[in-house]
Amino acid sequence: METQDPDVIEAVKLSGESSLEKATAKAKAEFDQLLNVSLNIAVTGSTGAGKSSFVNVLRGLGDDDDGAAPVGVTETTVEATMYEHPAIPNVKIWDLPGIGSPKFKANKYLKDVKFNTYDFFIIISSGRFQQNDIMLAKEIKNEKKNFYFVRSKIDSDIFAEQKRKGFDEQKTLSKIREDCKKNLKELGNPKVFLISVFDLEKYDFEKLQNTLEEELPEHKRSALLQAWPVCSAESLEKKIKFLKGLIWAAALASAGMAVVPVPGLSAACDAGIVLLFFTRCYYAFGLDDGSLKKLSEKVNKPLQKYLGKSKIAAAIQNKTLTRLQVSASLATLATLEWLASLFPGAGSVVAAGLSFGTTFYLLREGLNELANTAREIRKEAGLDPMCSNS
Template identity: 40%
Template sequence: MDQFITAFLKGASEKNFQQLAMEFLPQYSALISKSGGMLSPETLSAIHYALQEGRLSDVMNQIQEAISAAENAVLEVAVIGESGTGKSSFINALRGLGHEEAESADVGTVETTMYKTPYQHPKYPNVIFWDLPGTGTPNFHTDTYLDRVGFANYDFFIIISSSRFSVNDALLAQKIKDAGKKFYFVRTKVDSDLYSEERTRPRTFRKEQVLQRIRDYCLSNLTDIGVSEPRIFLISNFDLDAFDFPKLEETLLKELPGHKRHMFALLLPNISDASIELKKHFLQEKICLEALKSGAMSFIPFMPFISGFDLPQQEQCLKDYRSYFGLDDKSIEEIAERLETPLEDIKGQLKCLDFWSFVKDDSIIARARSAGEAFCSVKGGLGSSVVQALKVYYMRTQFLNVVVEDAKHLLRKMETVNIA
């Protein structure tokens, strides 16, 4: 991360824009190597040409447009399944809601979805999960189903079953493929299958063998009814970190467009240290882009005074990170209830709640640094660019690291309670 920022500032300061343009793409590729980034190929190309010609203002505009697109992305997910397959539980899990909460999707063994039903994410209103009628319902007709549910609006389709996938599922998958959309088969309730198998065959029970048998059965089932190379994910809606849910996350993140990939990463639940680190990775990319944007903008005299990273923006940044990782005030209250621990005791264990501990520094060095920053901002140019880029990068990174540490701490406490 540091090398990415440093190389960009060095190239810009030396006005070696040809070299900067040549190095930008490989540096960015290294930055996003884990799960892809938010910049589209078109945006990367535009930035490349702008750098070649030394148009830093255009670079700034391209980055700002990409960040805005990611923050305002609309993501609509279609979830298809028959009654009792765990469709509603799957939707609730991705929305971070328990089944008894007022906004949760209805869960039951009878068909509760005869028409498409939208469920908005409680934190991200632009993210909507659509509960669609299953292929076994009376209203299902292969030739008209996708048009009737408005297939063009959905970013991808999840086809859910808790046992075997049907011929109708296969026909629907082919229709989705023909329409140019992505689809994924999700086999739910594997935890129940494992429990039943262990109860009935305690001496010969082998977890991995049972899981492989379920996977092979689904593959054979779908292949026999005409689906070539189906992608199947075995999950438990009540234990998301187990089985294939992390693999499903990774697959979706890789295959979504950049701006929607970022939005999807933010809504993923904190089910493990790995899932928290994945979300952190996406935010680190955004931090780097925001730092570059700030650095490019700060070449202009007085610009940091107009749109710099000041105290109100810093406080909002920390609040946003807390929300992304489920550490906003409402979420902390819910965690305290689940842990049956006094709210103040939980708050006392979290470092991210005290904003002023990050920014309050009345030392002589801090005052001198502030004066130097103001002087550079008036002049603009290289000095201002370096100061502002590093300020944005290091302060946001500090916020992010502390929030991630707190999120992992609470996750471990929750895991302890669940084990007990």
């Protein structure tokens, strides 16, 4: 190995490569994938099924928030409309017109909405799936792409059934699921996911996430994991584990130029990459204003105040007007002095430039701080009473 520096040896070891050069190249590729790999999700289905509300949920927005997809009791989507995820711009969610609407007939629907744009399709219905849905699924299958049936507005069905004598929620859910499958029998045995956009903790929202992860190409999974809303303790822990597994790459990508020290060469890009990583963690863990506002309203508790327990979360929140983007605005945060102030334990090494060891330390401690803040917020919200820091 080119050097006996213990930090460098550790960096190469964590990468699984045989040399520093190869390890650095791999780190940069993995970090670039974290930030830039594209994911295009198509949401379609019957007119009025709740497509736009589902798009808004995936983007962490309420129907009345600025930038949300418009919703209504009639067809509000008249053309394929792309919505960037507010925090993960490489994830794009497409609100497609309802199949069978006057402008989009089933027999040429895929051509009209530019089929090849999307990685997979989510077909939504608020009742029984219709022949148009089945025709669409067949065409998607013929083109060798994946589709998933989502039965929306389950909360309304449960509310209506609760008034009946002998109501049993699980039996009601099973009945709805089997009724959907019965109507789709000519497609074999497709999976049907029951969801409510008003309560992601319930029903099949997490199961849908797990299925998508299993069936997506590996390089696309990172985008899904970052963007998918936190819907359970398990969902949060999966995000934490995933991002922990990338600390070595972010550390080596940011400190790669400093491994062989050249005064002043790496300081600006080092801090910028570290902050990009923290920003992705911040949003992936649901610590942004939009996510906390929705959760606070749901449980009727002021949860934003808990961000103050994390220096990093508070810094990100206080230094943005609406949201922190991967853009030139990060330059205002990207200073070594700011990083050093967060973790004094890094000592004077930070002032001299970020080595791999120092950067790894900063990333590990920062991620743990953000993760524990997210756990504490969920616990305070009464969602994960048994959640413990790990």
